[in-house]
Amino acid sequence: MEVFDNWVAEFFIRRQHNPRVLPTKLISALQLGDSSDCLKLKISSVLRDISNSLIRGAIDEGTLDLLEVLEKLLLQQHSLLMESHKSAYCWTAAECTLRFMWPLIASDGFFTEALERIWTKRIGVLKERGSDLVSRDLLKWETDLKKALEDPELYQRIRETNIRYTAITFLTQLLKEQWALLGISSLESVVQRRFLKRKADNVEDDIVDKRGNTNAAAECTRRLESDTIDNANEPRGESGDGNGNNRENDNDVEGVGCLVNEKHASEEEQTVGAQEQFYEPSLDKGDKTVARELKDYLLEIQGQIDPSTRQREEPNNAIDHSVNVTPPPTRLNRTGTGGQDHNEAPQQDNVNEKGSGSQGTWSGRVRPRLPTPVPLNVSPLKKGGLAKSHVRRPKKFWTHEEVEALREGVKEYGKSWKDIKNGNPAVFAERTEVDLKDKWRNLVGG
DNA sequence: TTAGGGATAGTG
């Protein structure tokens, strides 16, 4: 596979420019080899799939598949498995089982089936191959769940816990860490270099030249290629400026790091003509220009290689719009008339449908404004990175179970709240380590 | 991650 194709694919997957194409499908279509670059590409696509399923709110056994695939890929790369990966797997598995616990008692066949399918078969396979995904927590869950089959009280307790939240938290953390490990994409680093170079040369006209050039795609393809070949064997910033798709703390982005950041960049430009009070003062002009340029290139390239995409209805919030350029002087046909909507491929995938106001067909390099993405809404348990969650978690009194478990925990681990929580994940599913600490404080009357 | 201070809400 061409280096260039590889890079473009990587970029699209990272940026999710084309969410209508499932990354894993894209990857299999490309028929990658096993080189290290391809490995990273595959990892990216799996991460993107996981991310998509999180955005859709679909945490299911497909997510488990993805996590297992990710493990294998990481293994090929000789990477160690991260804690977040194990935890994400463990809690996702629990969540998948929990959804079959809706009957009040375990007698119903669904729960038994789920236990068999997920814990006996699926996880049995993991055990056989000695997977690191089989963590202590996972085994603990396994015994708890199997015990719950006999013990209605335990069944009840597990049934009522909010496992989903924990699963989402770990999945999010896993994504964050893995994206960070992947570093910035090749294409981005190339474009950044281009930009810096050009900035040095002070040749801004170049950009202007490109506009209106019908052959632009071919043109920039050529340029990119010629520019990138010499950097072909440069390693990606392994974790150097690990600003992966970090959603929260990237006030210190440097260089193109911000490109990889979805939210902030998008809000920056999204606000054109709308409310301006979204934050992110830390984006530096240079970066924005780089990002804008890159996006221009890629959209044009995309238009060439995938003509059907250009005239399909714009998707909505699942898409990334990091760098939305203000409408250029050319006309922007987003005037309700939407001239060219034939070819309505009925492939809506699963993008949700609330962004109905967002369509606007676009031709050439003119892009419509897209709706602001809905931030991944992890429950108020977590301090939200974006919408300052002034929302307090509802107060929930401690049950006798919890208090007892806490007492036991302190006896066993001392004041290692984290260990206590991990030692009894089922009971403490809805308590944070800080909660344990606070509760202990008031138990001992401090 | 943990400890400690403080905010918030319920009760009397």
Added chain:
DNA sequence: CACTATCCCTAA
């Protein structure tokens, strides 16, 4: 207002 249980923020 005082007191309690819980939740939140942040320094170290």
